[in-house]
Amino acid sequence: MAKPFASSADLGEKTRTLEVLADGVYALTAEGDPNIGAIEGEDFLVCFEALATPAAAKGWLDELRTHTAKPVKYLVLSHYHAVRVLGAAAYDAEIIVAHENTKRLIDERGQEDWDSEYGRMPRLFAHPETIPGLTHPTETFSDTYRIALGGDRGDLVLAYCGRGHTAGDIVAWVEKPRILFAGDLVEAEAALYTGDAFHHDWSGATLDAVKAFEAEALIGGRGGVTHGREQVDAAIEQTRDFIAIMLREVGAVHERGGTLKEAFEATHAALAPTYGHWPIFEHCLPFDVQRVWDEYEGIDWPRIWTAERDREVWDQLQD
Numbered sequence: 001m002a003k004p005f006a007s008s009a010d011l012g013e014k015t016r017t018l019e020v021l022a023d024g025v026y027a028l029t030a031e032g033d034p035n036i037g038a039i040e041g042e043d044f045l046v047c048f049e050a051l052a053t054p055a056a057a058k059g060w061l062d063e064l065r066t067h068t069a070k071p072v073k074y075l076v077l078s079h080y081h082a083v084r085v086l087g088a089a090a091y092d093a094e095i096i097v098a099h100e101n102t103k104r105l106i107d108e109r110g111q112e113d114w115d116s117e118y119g120r121m122p123r124l125f126a127h128p129e130t131i132p133g134l135t136h137p138t139e140t141f142s143d144t145y146r147i148a149l150g151g152d153r154g155d156l157v158l159a160y161c162g163r164g165h166t167a168g169d170i171v172a173w174v175e176k177p178r179i180l181f182a183g184d185l186v187e188a189e190a191a192l193y194t195g196d197a198f199h200h201d202w203s204g205a206t207l208d209a210v211k212a213f214e215a216e217a218l219i220g221g222r223g224g225v226t227h228g229r230e231q232v233d234a235a236i237e238q239t240r241d242f243i244a245i246m247l248r249e250v251g252a253v254h255e256r257g258g259t260l261k262e263a264f265e266a267t268h269a270a271l272a273p274t275y276g277h278w279p280i281f282e283h284c285l286p287f288d289v290q291r292v293w294d295e296y297e298g299i300d301w302p303r304i305w306t307a308e309r310d311r312e313v314w315d316q317l318q319d
């Protein structure tokens, strides 16, 4: 029997956990659903990610409001994916900041990505009618963007570490408590979605740059918060290992002139013993393998996923 498309049959609600990681640093995790966070300045808030709809983001904001009533001055978008940006309206943020490549990707494929992700993960789109339209950053940067938090809180540094999960991922570094919001560049015991990724860059210099922060706590895109240097490095290295296995398996099949389907099966067999039980593993893998394959074909800029192309690749690989 064919597997249900992507996460379309995943309808069970997840338990959400709000953790206060340091004075004024909040992370909300949800058993493998997208994570989000917030950082307090003296008289304002910086929110990191926005979930898929304003209704979904409002639920998180209500929880955050039991800790602080400060207004949201900044909304940081770690990258362009719909399930992390389309809830932005709930925050009423003064400034929406993202990497310049994220702006380019939203302009180029934001609508297609919205349609694609809605089809893949309908459960995340609570009350989709509350989405007013695409989310566009109001400020962009190329290398770093510094926000002074005020008082003795130090700075929040947004940094580009190189191409990775997308062309425009950024991390948010809370300097004083040494806490890193890594977005989808790192996943803690959740499968990687790499359908728009640059696997060689990501598994090399980009993850090296993420590791170089030497964070004491790390919040990845999905999965629990990792605490302590050892666990943080372990999460980074698991992410690197997942990518390295895909590169190795797909590369070998491509090299010998095999098919995409063979590459998928080899990659699935190699990853499943260690990573097969992680959230969204079966969902992600066809799209991941297709993108690794495209990179070996010399396609540098990722092809746009449409709802139709999603189904084609799924039907070809996950039958």
Ligand SMILES: [Zn+2]
Residues within 6 Å of the ligand: 079, 081, 165, 184, 193
């Ligand atoms: Zn993503």
